[in-house]
Amino acid sequence: MADDDYGSRPRPRRKTFLIVALAVAGLAGVLAVLYLTGARGASTQSLGPKNYSTHVECQVNSTGSQGTVTISGTITGNATRYAVTVEVLDAASRQRIGLQTFDVRGTKAFAGTTPAQAPIGPAGIECKIVKVA
Known part of the structure; x- marks a missing residue:
């Protein structure tokens, strides 16, 4: 019965889903912090400090x-x-x-x-x- 294609469906992998969700939330947080601090990418010119x-x-x-x-x-x-x-x-x-x-x-x-x-x-x-x- 181990190779039975008609058996019950496998259980969803809750750990994998949780890890992916946390990674996406963390990435969104990092991007939000970068946006708020002004580091918006290479296309934006930074003035830098004035001497x-x-x-x-x-x-x-x-x-x-x-x-x-x-x-x-x-x-x-x-x-x-x-x-x-x-x-x-x-x-x-x-x-x-x-x-x-x-x-x-x-x-x-x-x-x-x-x-x-x-x-x-x-x-x-x-x-x-x-x-x-």
Whole structure:
């Protein structure tokens, strides 16, 4: 009866099905993580990190409790476009009195004015670049 073609059907292989299902789920998870992290394949161009060097200067012009800050700076590096965010602080209290983002394309210089949002103390102001993208 061992070679009987008319006997009962063999039992399904549950272990094989479970292993295949887990492998497919794992592959889907890996692909989802790669998609979310930006590694979408060889056809997508990656920008990579930007190398740059910056310099920024600020000058304040105030009358009473109001004022403006003139910001000027330069950025050099390997990219053709930068978004440079400059923060202006009161030097004594370290309180933010101004913030401005510059879109730098082609040229390496950026400049502009921003209103001072608090009275400026006798110690003056301090400027720093807080973000480059």
